[in-house]
Amino acid sequence: MIADMDLRIAHLYPDLLNLYGDRGNLMTLAGRARWRGIDVRIDELRLGDPLRPGAHDLYFIGGGEDRQQKLAADDLRGVKAEALQQAAAEGAVVLAVCGGYQLLGHYYRPSEGDDLKGLGLLDLTTEHPGPRAPRLIGNIVIRSPLLGGATLVGFENHGGRTRLGAGARPLGDVVSGFGNNGTDRTEGAVAGHVYGTYLHGPLLPKNPRFADHLITSALRRRHGDVALAVLDDRVEDVAHKAAVARAGA
């Protein structure tokens, strides 16, 4: 009974980690759920706000500038770490983009200064190869096994190089662009219902099937398996194809 269903989303640090049009991801999740008659509530969790495991079906963390990312990292570890780990273990979906993605790993090692310790929700580490190393910037297209090999499109812009451990699978293989580190052709990471990626653009508007995958996974926690109604995605599909072409993929 879709009509009785609700999706509870927590947006972490909306005022700090919002560098790359990240609110487009929230608009997409909320829009695609509401267009199907699913009630949506989005709570914003800021610095100092406690996170209650069980209160939300999906947690979103975006990307920010270094200064903001440091503020968020301290709060994430100090205030929200245990609860977020518990929520993820209980089946809540976590989606993190760019800086947020790096924070889900074991650590981020900047080109100078101390490591920024992460949450360890994803088995990965990120290192910045030094101030002279180029940032990895540009349009990106990947193929994701999660979507039966369908493409995901976005834009990436990161200095850190991420390497996955044995406990995480890549979100996809790079078709065009740099991905996690510019060398091993992997992009993003998945472990259970925890997803991390460098794709912004923002990520979800032009990748509606991935958005639906996340909505379905998030609803499963309290509502079981849900078959989502088909939406008119013509505008999305045209934009997706245009982005694939623009990336030269």
Place this chain on the structure above:
Amino acid sequence: MPGRIARGIAPDVTSRLARRLRHGTVIVTGTNGKTTTSRLISHVLGLGAMSSVHNRAGANLAAGIAAALVQRSTVLGRVRGDVGVFEVDEATLPVVQPSLSPRAVVLTNLFRDQLDRYGEIDIVASRWRSALRELDPSAAVVFNADDPLVSDVGGQHPGVRIPFGIDDDSCGLGTLEHAADARYCYRCGIPYRYSTVYFGHMGVYRCEQCGASRPAPSVAATAVVNHGLEGIEFDLNTPEGAVRVRSPLPGVYNIHNVLAAAASCLYLRIPLETIARGIGTFSPAFGRAERVQLNGRPAVLLLAKNPAGFNEVLRTLLRAEGQTALIAINDLTADGRDISWLWDVDFEMLTGRLGRVVVSGLRAEDMALRLKYAGVNPQAITVQRDLGRALEAAIGATDGSPLYILPTYTAMLQLRKILQQKGIVSGFWED
């Protein structure tokens, strides 16, 4: 090109020529308002009988500045002009400033813009800090008091500091909008408390922890009357007295540009009455609220290149009666290749307000999708990648009220070319 060639022959050409300018040089930098502010300064200085050398709009890297100087020089190295007024790319300031030894540096604002090219606004700010440390202490820094980051940077200059700002709560929005960038105190990391927000993160702010707050502007706008697309009117308050000014430049954001220009010209000892006359007679720089006639129908070109600028343009046009818009989004280097910023613009303002929106440019499809989420009726949206055809479609859809044309930077250049070929606009903007 002449700039690049000249610098190849004599790498210090800029500093050698700049030294010959009798009244020195003014540099204008910042994310938004560089072109408008520097052109307004040149215009006012001209009325004050100072002839200025300035670079072409957009030619604001080292080569463009060298070219401007070379083109205005004789073979013997004499420069025809009294004063240099140069808009300088915000990321390039530390590179360009030493060779110009400016008398005044104008800092307009810092917004997110073209992140893929510049990195983050904090990085740009730290470049400014290092540039200002090298600045001669006898030089003036003219800076936007309403921008917390800019005034933090400008306030560190040990020499003459000239903060400018708006002192009128009626210009306030009430709340911080989504495009706001500098919400957290640069010293202690807690959110600023704003008593007024003008747009973006511009406003009257204070950090309740360390007490850092907006400096009192020495050049201020009060009693503002916003005439929408017809321009702005306000009392210009200065240490030399106050005068009522009326500018054809539209929107609250242009108040800052006018204040920055007025403060700079006062510092160069131009009389206040001359400044007021200059403000009233200055026509907008190309594409900045420029009016044209297309097939006998009125159109307004409004350059929109980043979220803060776009929001201001949208707010301004919603005060007018037009029903049709052409939005052209490119993602070339000069536009910023990352167009995710479209999702930080509050296009929701347009919902139910426009009868027809034609989207065009290299990322037309992204724009159409953004409008779908903004709640604009899909039936009202036309996607036409080709700019020439998009322009035809948009003109055809107007009902006699003005057509709003909102292009990114390179889309604006393409549009100019199309309009020039049609004989609608001249190439004056290239000067």
